[in-house]
Amino acid sequence: MKENEKDLYYLQGLSIPETPAPGQEPKPWQKTETIGKRVPRVDAYERVSGAAVYPSDIVLPEMIYGAILRCPHPNALVKKLDISAAIEMPGVLAVVSGSDPEARLEWNYSKEIKTALFEPHCRFEGEPVAAVAAETPYQAWDALRAVNVQYEVLPFVADERDALKKNAPSVHAGGNLLKTEKYERGNVEKGFIDADVVLEENYRTQCELHTPLELHGCVAQWNGDRLTLWESTQGVYAVQEKVAEVLGMPLSKVRVIGRYMGGGFGSKLQAGKYTIIAALLAKKAARPVKLFLTREETYLAVGNRPPxxxxxxxxxxxxxxxxxxxxxxxxxxxxxxxxxxxxxxxxxxxxxxxxxxxxxxxxxxxxxxxxxxxxxxxxxxxxxxxxxxxxxxxxxxxxxxxxxxxxxxxxxxxxxxxxxxxxxxxxxxxxxxxxxxxxxxxxxxxxxxxxxxxxxxxxxxxxxxxxxxxGGWPPSTVILKLFSDGSMNLNMGASDIGTGTKTVMALVAAEELGIRPEMIEIEHADTGTTQYATPSGGSKTVPTEAPTVRAAAISIKQQLLEMAAKDLQEEVVALSFKDGNVYSTKEPSKKIRIADISGLKKRGVIVGVGYRGPNPENxxxxxxxxxxxxxxxxxxxxxxxxxxxxxxxxxxxxxxxxxxxxxxxxxxxxxxxxxxxxxxxxxxxxxxxxxxxxxxxxxxxxxxxxxxxxxxxxxxxxxxxxxxxxxxxxxxxxxxxxxxxxxxxxxxxxxxxxxxxxxxxxxxxxxxxxxxxxx
Incomplete structure (x- = not known):
């Protein structure tokens, strides 16, 4: 690094926020230097240039392609399934269905409702019946057409307005009523008596579909008994938990990576059956399997806004x-x-x-x-x-x-x-x-x-x-690493679902430490290398992760002050930060560049760990x-x-x-x-x-x-x-x-x-x- 570039990691002409003593809450930011400004995304170039690698972009050596055969009826029983012709199709390396012992897995929709992964009673159009992996996507889809399925087609109900009518076909044995929830406060009848005007109207909102640009799916690869998934997801740890539960594996054996995601809007907060199916196909074929749904499949099987x-x-x-x-x-x-x-x-x-x-x-x-x-x-x-x-x-x-x-x-x-x-x-x-x-x-x-x-x-x-x-909520853990030259690594498990989460977190660290945002490298959304985070949904990511990043940055500042106090022979309480220096508030000319602090130079890296605290009570x-x-x-x-x-x-x-x-x-x-x-x-x-x-x-x-x-x-x-x-x-x-x-x-x-x-x-x-x- 050139001599005249040594201070370029730090923003000049500003005071870093006051550092609280350990155990104390930081004061609110006053005037901010980076927070609140119009700052381009830290990964803008990667996104607009096509350099960003989304899960659907992943290509691995010897990778093959998966496809799912789905029930074409809204209500049907699978009476007979013959996959023999599909197995003989060109390029086919694996076929799985409910008849395979390794695919006889339980899928939980709730504590009360549990089905098989390949449920023989298909209760909606698009329910998985079998799956194939082949050398090319075309071969996989050709093989699906060769699967012979005999269905007993049953009566259906396709509108919630018909579901409780007499003689409506039952979706489940107990009927079509899932639950009724009631809430009341005050006296509604008296309220209408006290009113000068009373109006009543019926309203309806139709079912709306997510349709994100990047399709739902993943790439699955086994390495011995370890499974790695590259999934388009809003929460890598949520996917890890579901996959480990369904496959009966330790969490430590399942790694989920999802650094970029092309839209989800809530539909990718969880793993899908397709995730498990991809893992089964990859294991059976002993090859990595890429399984992303078609656009038509996403309309049927991976969510909607209810009518x-x-x-x-x-x-x-x-x-x-x-x-x-x-x-x-x-x-x-x-x-x-x-x-x-x-x-x-x-x-x-x-x-x-x-x-x-x-x-x-x-x-x-x-x-x-x-x-x-x-x-x-x-x-x-x-x-x-x-x-x-x-x-x-x-x-x-x-x-x-x-x-x-x-x-x-x-x-x-x-x-x-x-x-x-x-x-x-x-x-x-x-x-x-x-x-x-x-x-x-x-x-x-x-x-x-x-x-x-x-x-x-x-x-x-x-x-x-x-x-x-x-307002966000715990838990969340973030690790910051400040290197000896003043640059930084930010490590968090949260996904950036397209909203600019990585940029906001870089700005929080930059604001607290006075570092230029472009000097912060971000690792995120990888259960193998980053810290635990709940899925990015419910408008919780910024209010959850940002305070966590700030806590980690404050931890680094506290360590720097202790190190600088030894170099400057001053009390910690008498030191502060400005322009990439630690200086004495009593004698401002007495200062030391952060990069010259002996403790930092000796260690090479200072690590700050931040945790998300509880929300205020009541x-x-x-x-x-x-x-x-x-x-x-x-x-x-x-x-x-x-x-x-x-x-x-x-x-x-x-x-x-x-x-x-x-x-x-x-x-x-x-x-x-x-x-x-x-x-x-x-x-x-x-x-x-x-x-x-x-x-x-x-x-x-x-x-x-x-x-x-x-x-x-x-x-x-x-x-x-x-x-x-x-x-x-x-x-x-x-x-x-x-x-x-x-x-x-x-x-x-x-x-x-x-x-x-x-x-x-x-x-x-x-x-x-x-x-x-x-x-």
Whole structure:
């Protein structure tokens, strides 16, 4: 290294945050130098250049390819399975099915529901029946076609609205009712008596599918009795645990690597049957096996956002005070327990101040693929109902929709046990500052339905939300290694699921130690070499891992101060950091470069270990958000064009403004899909099969559907109670209110209330025609 480059590892002209004594909590950051700025991702070049190696990019010597034969019926018994012809096909090296002793494994959907890995009673289209590994993918798929399966096709139920009807086909022996959950506080009947206005409406959200860009799958390789998996996953340790459990192996014998992942949205929080099948094929063939699902398979077998049918009755006084909310919901997670109504009623319970609330959620089975968590499970469905009802109530009492929400903002959680206060409550600021920045009042006047006689109508709408969690939680362990030249290695088990986790963690270490972020090398998401971390989901990764990284950085600083104290012959309490030096606060000219500290030079590396501490007791950590949008409706064609969106979020401290804004834009885009284009189509009456399992017929929003005017407006209330970095979750809240904001804008433009997703042109034009006839 050249002499004039020796200090380039350290940021110049700034003071590093004060180092707490061992055992003491660090003070909140004040003015920050790297945190909160617009910083490009630390792995940006790798991602955009194609140099990043995703699990689906892995190629190993002698690797072969796996494929899974799936049941083509929604309900069928496998009566006979003949794989003899498949075994003789060119290139085939392994075939596994339920008849193989090594494949007779148990797969748990819950404590109550357990099936075989290759379950002979196939309860949804796409259930695995057999699998093949061959020299090429084409040979593997050819071999699957040679497998002879005789099915006994059984009656099916493909819609949750039919599941509890008399004589409906049973998914399981006990019938189709999975569970009913009830919640109540106050006196709902009295609440309706006290109301000046009572409204009731039915709502429905269709089933939505994850469809991440990188398909689900893995590469499996055995080395003796050790199994290594390269998996596209949101949590390598979660996959390790499931695989070890199913295969009956010690955790130490299963290594899972997942450094890059091309999208998951909750569908990759767990291992799939495909993971186990890949391992079995690799063992049988004695070759590494690559098994990634086709796009069509992912539509059937690896998750969805459940459909929900909701009824909401609400009472309000003329001054805007909510008096009662009564909510019923039916949903389905498919053929197995997977959260068909999980958290669907949480916004009803907790978003707005209301003394009298009653909810009842009924989860049922149908013959369809199991659900998996999908960005803010349950919340977008509830918001679709609640936020449209709030607008309807506001109209009924002649109050602005924003004002009605402002009248009913709680400062504590009404639904959590003990009614804990929120650590920060930014909903009021989200509403007020968002309305001001959007130009809400002026836009509503300009976009009034009565304005203009043409067939193009404009409308504005808004909606708000909270997210059930978002404060992170233990456990988490991070190891930092500071090298003698001032560069650093950051070691953590968490996955970066595309949200910029690695970048944020590098910024935390850089902020605390004064190191340039580009001097930090990151190791992550490898159970063989990195530290334990829970899966990256639930908007928990930044508020979980960032305080852990900060704790590890503080440990390094404490060690450096002790070493420097010996060199400078000073007390530790009299030392501080600046510009890559440790100096005496009593005599600032008395200093030593960090790289020259004798203890560091002698050791070569200083290791700091950080752990995630517990969340504060009796406090509720929740992100809040509000969104505003403007639409243009062609009343002749039913087409809706979204003109602009503004999202405000109280997610605590902004860690990296660039990734923050990207999250907001991405979340709104996903919400537009739920509102406007996305839904699963099952043949409800004849076959029970999915009819739109491809990207052509399942309509994801494209650049043509998303406005170029999307504004992200952070409401930066640093949450010092939540954790030592002041950050709360962001990923989920940015999707929750989008769909109802659009629906409210369409209503404002047309006077038509769309209660079922998606808002398609055909549906809207039909309702417009009906309204004209009634008029």
């Amino acid at each position: 929900n049918d909701m009824r909401l009755k609400a009472g309000v006084k003329k001054d805007g005070t909510l008096t009662a909310l009564d909510f019923c919901c039916t949903g389905t997670g498919g053929a197995y327990p997977s959260g068909g109504t999980s958290l669907v009623d949480w916004l009803i319970r907790d978003l707005y101040k209301c003394p009298n609330v009653r909810t009842e959620c009924t989860d049922v089975y149908i013959h369809a693929g199991p659900a998996r968590p999908f960005r803010a499970p349950g919340h977008p469905q509830a918001a679709w109902a609640l936020e449209q009802m709030m607008d309807a109530l506001a109209k009924a009492i002649h109050m602005d929709p924003v004002e009605l929400r402002l009248k009913n903002i709680p400062d504590f959680s009404q639904a959590k046990e003990g009614n804990p206060p929120y650590t920060t409550t930014g909903l009021r600021q989200c509403l007020e500052e968002g309305a001001r920045a959007f130009g809400w009042e002026e836009a509503r006047k300009k976009s009034a339905p009565s304005s203009g006689a043409g067939h193009i109508k404009r409308g504005v709408g808004m909606a708000s939300c909270l997210w059930f969690v978002g 406090k509720s950590i929740n992100p809040f958000a509000a969104q505003f949008c403007e639409v243009e409706v062609n009343t002749k064609t039913g087409e809706v064009k979204i003109l602009r969106f503004l999202g405000t979020n109280d997610s605590g401290r902004v860690m990296d403004r660039l990734t923050y804004d990207s999250q907001v834009i991405g979340g709104i885009t996903m919400g537009i899909g739920l509102a406007m284009t996305e839904y699963r189509v099952l043949d409800r009456n004849q076959t029970g099969k999915m009819l739109n399992r491809n990207w052509h017929d399942y309509k994801l929003p494209t650049a043509m559907d998303v406005p170029d005017d999307i504004v992200s407006l952070p409401i930066e209330l640093v949450d010092t109670q939540a954790n030592t970095t002041g950050a709360k979750g962001l990923g989920e809240p940015v999707t929750i209110p989008t769909a109802p904001a659009i629906a409210n804008a369409v209503y404002h433009a047309t006077g038509i209330r769309i209660t079922e997703t998606p808002i398609s042109p055909g549906k809207l034009i039909r309702l417009l025609a009906e309204s004209r006839k009634e008029g």
